[in-house]
Structure formats: structure tokens, C-alpha cells
Amino acid sequence: MKRKDLKTFFDAINKSSDKVIETLLSAYLLFGIFLAIFYDTWLIALTSGPLILALYFVTKLTFPNKTAHHYVASLGLGIFMAQFIYQMHGLFEMHFTAFLAISIMVFYRNWKLFIPIVLFVVVHHASFAYIQFIGLRDNIDAYRNIYFTQLDYMDLQTFLFHAGLYAIYAIIMGYHAYQLHKDTVNTANNIIELEKEKEIIQENIQFANAISNGNYDTSYDLKDGDHLGEALLHMKKNLQESAQREKQDKFLNVGLAEVSEIIRNSENQEQLSDELISYLVKYLNANQGGVFIKTEEHHEVKLILKGCYAYERKKHFEKEIIPGQGLVGQCFQEQQFIHLTDIPDNYLNITSGLGKANPNTIIIIPLIYNENVEGVIELASFHKIEKYQIDFLLKIGQSIGSAISNVRTAEITSKLYSESKEQAEQLRSQEEEMRQNMEELSATQEEMQRNSKEMEETLTALNSGELLYMELDHEGKIKQVNTRLASVLSIEGRFKNLKYNDLVDSRIASSGDYQEFWSNLRTGREQRGTFTLHGDSGNKLILKGSFNPIFNNSGRVSKIILSGHDVTAMQTLIDSLEKLTDNKQVKDLLSSVKELEQVNNN
Template sequence: MTAIAKEKFKPYFDEIYRRADRVTEITIGGYFLFGLFLAFFYDTWLVGLGVGSLSLILYFGVKLLLRGKYAHHYVGSLVVAIFMAQFIYQMHGLFEMHFTAFVAVIVLMAYQNYKVFIPATIFIVMHHGIFAYIQYLGFVNNEETYQSVYFTQLDYMDLQTFLFHVGLVAVAVVIAASYSIYTRNRSKFLIQKMIESEEQADITKTNILFAKEIANSNYDKEFDLNEEDPLSSALMDMRESLKKSSIREEQERFTNKGLAELSNIIRDNGSNLKDLTYEVIEFLVKYMKLNQGGFFIVKEEGDDTFLELEGCYAYDRRKKINKKIQPGEGLVGQSYQEKDSIYLTEVPENYINIKSGLGDANPRSIIITPVKRDEYIEGIMELASFRVLKEYERDFLEKAGESIAVALNTAKVNQKTTELYQQSQQQTEEMRAQEEEMRQNMEELSATQEEMQRTQKDYEKMLADAQNENEELRKQLASKL
């Protein structure tokens, strides 16, 4: 039996031993009283009191001094055999007293331990052998010659009689020891079943508590489950499956909720590029519990393409920093050129500082994500945090970038349309002003023409009048001549 098995069986066998001790102690006590009873008839008070008391002292003394040990079991075996010898002596060798040895053998069976028969058997064999030999040497039960052995009432015990005595004891001991071995093995089997039943009950109780925690969506509480139990293994597998599903649902909920709120921001600010970049970067920093972020917009001036920081959010306030980055310049320019995200968990010193109520500090992680649609980059988002981003958060930024890219393109188109419309309006106003000026000029020209026409008519009339006068003068001169 292994040490672990012995430790498990010990409480149960201790209870068996306690019951066996009570039987043995009752037997020893009864034998002591029986010895005193015999002393009345055979006047053997010295033997009855002396040997009986010493036997009780020996048994209970060993039990008291070696508390928690099993030595008193073997002492008890020896004591019941001593009482047998005491009774034989008190009754002057009465053969019937040998039955007390058989009673003792029956009593010792309660220990379910064949080893407890050894002290009694050895004592009985030695007692019979020694006293038979003494009697063989000539000592007889003769009170007159003071040669009183009181071993047997026979004058002589031959070898055959001795062997019968010893043989019967041996047979009784073998039968009792065999039955003790059987009962001990049977007890072990039953105890093992009880232990297994109790362990299974504990496992079942633990499984029930574990299942309740799973039902309450508490997947992180640890339990000391028995991995060899099929139900426990199934519950652990179920917990892991539910935990993964819960994490996946939580991540999907995080992504879907973020994209929905981002869509609302895009819808409310899609017409204004500046407001859109501010609102988007502010939302991402707050929603993802980051520390600060910047939004770079791709701009073109003639043949020159560059990234300009349009929106920046940090420490719960807006910032506007004039900053232009060329493609390939720094990590932002590199992300634009490679059209791919860059994620850093080992941020170079003085790359960027995060301002907080505790002062300036380097971030724990940096993520730079292109805002692109159909491989066309509309902008770059740069976000910094004191913590390491999880994979689903980085995936969320990738998906958010696609929605933002469409919104940016729309905002750019709207802004360009607005600029063209404003230019058209300005040109229309200028044309209207020019037309008004031309109309005024035409009116002035028309007035001038009318004035000239009136003047011309006056001149023509004056000329006609002058001609008429001249004709009259001419006629008058002609008539005088």
C-alpha cells in the first residue's frame, strides 16, 4: 500500500482499531474480574491480583505512553495470552482454560490484522513448551512437595498431547488470521469505495459550483478540478469554449459599437474636413482609452505631395500644431509610403511625449495606421498609449480607417465642390458687377448719344434758319439791285 493510500485509509482503520480496542479492553477487564472470581475458589489471590493488575498496567501503560501508535494492539494480544496462563495456573492445570485462548483469538480478529496474533501465539507456544518440559523433568502438581507447576492435571504430557495442543492453537490462529486478512481486504475495498464516493461527491460539489460560475459568466475564477473526472474535463472545455466565445463577442461588440459611433460622427461632420479630423481622432483616443493621437491628411500642391497634421487630441483637449511630413520621412511618412500599419511596443526615447497630470512620459506603444480606400491613402492616424494594444483593437483601427477614408474623400470632394461653388459665385458676382458697370456705361453712352442727337438737331435747325435768313437776304439784295 502506498503512503498516499495509507494516509487515506488511516481515519477509517483508526475507527476500526478504536472499536477493536473497546472489545479487547472489555475482554481484558472481564478476564481480570474472572481471575478474581477464581481466587475465591482456589485461594490464588496473589496470582489473580498480581498478574492481572500487572497485565492491565502493561496494556494501558503502553497505550498511554505510546499514544497514537499501535503498539498496544500487540501488547493486548500478549496480555490475553498471559491471562490464559494465569487461569490455567489458578485452576491447577484445568484443560478447559485453554478455551480462553480461543476466545482471545476471536477477540483479536476485530483488529483485522494478522500480525496481532503473533505475540499471543508465541507466548502460548513458549508457555506450553516450557511448562511441558518442566513437567517432563519431574515437576508435578504436588502441593506437599512444593513442586506445583499447575500446567496440566496429568502427571505427564507426552509429545502427542503437546502437539495436539499446539496444533489446535495453530489451526485456530491460522483460521483467525486468514479471516482477518479477508476482512481487512474487504474493509479496504469498502473503504476505497467510500473514499471514491466521497471524492466523487466533492468533485460533484465542486463541479456544481464551477457550473454556477460559468452560468454567471464568471470564466476567470479558478477551481481545483479533477482533470481525470470526465465531467470536470467537459466543464473545463465548456468554460474555455464559452470564454473564447465571450471574448470574441466582446471584441465584436467593441468593433461594431465603435464603427457605429464613428459613422454618426462622420455623418454629423462629413461636410467639414477640419471638424471631421478633430472629432474622429478625439473619439478614437477616448473610445480606445488611449492617451493622444494625431491625424495627418494627404495634400497636393502642384507636383508636391505631403502629409499635414490636420487634427491632434491629447489630455482631453484639442491641439493644433503646424506640421508637414514628406512621404518616407519618419514613421508616418514610412507608413504612407509602404501603405501599411506600423506598431511599436519599444518606442525610441524622445520620439513622442504624452502629457498628463503627472508630467511628460514616453508612451508604451505607438500605432500608425493608414486611412486608405482601394489602396489610395487619404491620410495617416498616429496614436500613442501607456499600454500595449490588443490585436482586436489594432484590427478595429484598420476597419475604422476604411470608413474614415471614404468620409475623408467625400469631405475633400465636398470641400472642393464648395470651393468651386464659391469661386463660381465670386465670378458670377464679378460678372454681375461688370454687367452693371457696362449697363451704366451704356446708359451714359445712350444719354450722350441723345444729347448729341439733340445738339445735332439744334445745329441743323440753326443751320437751316441761317440758310433761310441768308436766302432772304439774298433775295432782298437781289430785289434792290
């Protein structure tokens, strides 16, 4: 633990201990004045005590963030002991004020504070005992009457016993202060660690909430030992990747669907080219684009700009390219897409409100159908075109090539067979109708197969899956139970002899609410909720689901279907959490569990 963190705890301890010491010093001052009334020792009572308090508070104010005044207090308490001994003319009981002082000094949890008072007491006792002894030996009244002890003098044995007991007591109290200091440090460590863990947990909660709200760009400062945070970061990375994949898949699927729609609604090459390039430039957030379609005149192949977006009008008229000419001609000839990020000067200018500028990215895609290039799409952008966007362009290239080929074929066919237009239209109509019928027939067959498979899977799930299922007649007699529910309630082989009432607590079965419950079912009203069933072996099942009435051809309830899920473990967990302490995080966790349960139910 850092010294700075410990200082916070010991500052609080020192603050409360200062109040105790200041009270004791003030009490000693008043006690000295009180003694002066009886022994006429006003001079020492009114000088020694106030000077000690003044020195204490001056030191405290001069060094506000230090412990110097603690040592002053220790020395001052020793001086007070000497004062009381003098005022009481050597009364031995006054020596106990030094013991009291050491006991109070333990509050600071600093054994070093005992050094000043112990040294003072030892020096005081040794010097005064010696002075009194000299006074007795040499018959000096001034030395003999220093009021150190009521005995004639303190011999060496008495002094050693006296000083030894005090030293032992000081050592015991010093060791106690040392242990208290260690315990305080350990307690402070534990509290700070708990606070850090609490802070980490709060950060984890905030980070998890941000992730749950889809804010994957939220940063998180991972700390040592924060395994939950590490797991959350890993989860965030996976969710980001999943979201990115989902975004790219959505981009691809939406783009394919909308391009298919454009192709389907286009009647000629010009309409197809204009609508297609306009859509692609906007969808890819590009700035400029063009569709070049292959044409043949007198056995000469050319690429004609049929559709453009944001091209200058002058360039629109000039865009006829032969195979191999420029990047577009090179793409057509080599049947390979071209992706440029280092654009030659004046290759292509994009005009905006800020003037003209070269693009940062150019992508040129060949439109291939049956190994023949039907055209080329060129796109230019100020920003980078991502790989998944290029993959999208390559994927639609074949579809567009096919569409161009189909449109061209349709135009040629229309031109060559204009005389048989009516017959061709009729044939096309019949073919379309037959195609639709075949598609509908195929779709119907697929739907029937899918429904058959789903029915088989449903039956299998009812018997072996997690769903609990029971069929009752309108009187509540059990007709059918799936394998899982029968196993949980231990009623295999004999459920047909039971009624639903046999599985319900007798007190509930006899209640008015239960009778109303069955009345609602018999009148065809669905009942949802959590239901508790009891098996033969005393085992209890908590089922969350619904009772659904099934009507016959006459509109009456012929049977009732109970279906749901086993929530016994979840309910037991919720009941256990509700018995815990009122801790807010526990409540929040319980609330989250219930909300999750509600979401799952819905």
C-alpha cells in the same frame, strides 16, 4: 492507496477494538479476583492481573500512534489463561480462555497479534507439562502440585492433541483476521475512491457554475481520469474563444456605427477631425492622437494637423508635414500602415500627471479613398494596441478617407457655387428625398420578400418541423392538423371527423376545470400549459404550448389555434428522476432540468 489513507480507517477499527480488549482484560482481572474468593489465590489475583493492565496502558500511553499495546494485550491474555489454570488447580476448562482471547483478537484484523499468545500458550503448556511429569517420575511434590492439569501428568499424545487443536484454531482465526484485513483495505479503497470521485464531481459542479456565470478566468486543476473536467476545460476554452470573438465583433460593429455617426454629423474637416480623433483615442484607450489631412496650395501637397487629442499646444502649431517626411509622411507616400513598438527617443512625448514619457506603441493609418490618400491618422499609447483594434482602424480608414473627400468636395462646391446655393440646396433636397424614397421602396420590397420567405418557411415548419399545430373551431371541432401532430396521434385522413374532446381522457373531459378551460377560450382568453392527448393506437402525447383564440371582424372567436412542442420524453425523464432516491445531487439535477425546461418554454 497511500498508507496514510489506510491508517485513518484502521485507526477507527483499532480504537473500537481497544475498547473490546480493554473490557476483556478488565473482565479477566475481575474474574481472577472472583476465583480467589473460592481458592484463596489472592496473591496471584492481585499481582498478575493489575500488572498486565498496567503494562497495557503504559505501553498505549507511551506509544500512542503505535500498535505495541496490541501485542502486550495478546501476551497478557495468555498470562491470564495461565493464571486461571493455576487458580482453578489445573481445571481443563480454563484452557478455553485462550480460545476466547484469540477470537476477540480477530477484531484487530492483524494475524500477527496471535503470535505472542500462541507462543506463550505453547511454551507454558510444554514447560508446565514437563515439570509435572518430572514431579511424578521423581516423586517431587513441589513439581507434581504446580496445578497445570488435574491428571497425574499430561502425556505427549495429550499435549500434541491439545496444542495441535489450539494451533489449528489459531491458524483459522489468523487466516480470518488476514481476510478481514484484506476486505477492510478493499472497502477503504472503494470508500476513498468514492470520496475522490465525489470531490471531483463537486469541483466539476463549481467549475461548471463558474463557467455558466461567465467567469472564464476560473482555474481548474485537472486530475487523472477526470474526463468530465477535461470536457469542461475544453468547453471553457471554446466559450472563451467565442466570448473573445464576440467581444471583438462587438468592438468592430459598435466602432463602425459610432464612426459612421460622427461622419454623418460632421459639416467640415475641422469638426470631423476633432470629433473623430477624440472618439478613437478614447475608444482604443490610447493616450494621444492626431488627424492629418491632405491639402494642396499652389500645386504643393502638405499634411496639416486638423484634429488632435492630448497634443501639446506648441506641437499643434508646428504640425505641417510634407509627403515622405517622418513616419507620417512615409505612411502617406507609401500608402501602408505603420505599427511601431520600439519608439525612437523624443519622437513623441505623452504628458500626464507623472510627467512626460515616450509611448510604447504607435500606429499610423493611411486614409485611402479611390486609391488616393486623403489623410493620415496617428495614435500613440502606453499599452499594446491589439490586432483586432488595428483591423478596426484599417476598416474605418476607407470610410474616413471617403468622408474627408466628400467634405472637401462639399466645401469646394459650396465655395465655387455659392451663387447657385439655393438651387443646389433644392436639388440636394430633392435628391435626398428621392434617395430616401428609393431606400424606403427598396426596404419595402426587401421586407415583402422577407415576409414572403418567412411565411413559406413557417408553413413548411408547421407541416414538417418540430412544432405541433392544430386548428379548432370555437366548438372544439378539429379543422386542421399539421403532418407531425397527425402522425404522432395516428389520426391522418380522419381528423376532420374528430373533436378535441375525443383526444382527451374522458375523466378530464367531464371535469369542471375542463369546462371552465373551454369557457375561457370561447371568451377569448389564451390558455397555456401542458396538455396530454391520446391517439387511436393508445399512444400518449404530452404537449407543452398554448391555445390562442382568433377573432373575426365582429370581435368574436372564430377559431382556436393550438401550438406547442412534444415534451413527452422530457416529462418521462422528470417522472423517472422523481422516483429516484432523495440524494441531494439528484434533486439538484432534477431542479436544473426543470429550470432549463422553464427557460426553454419562456
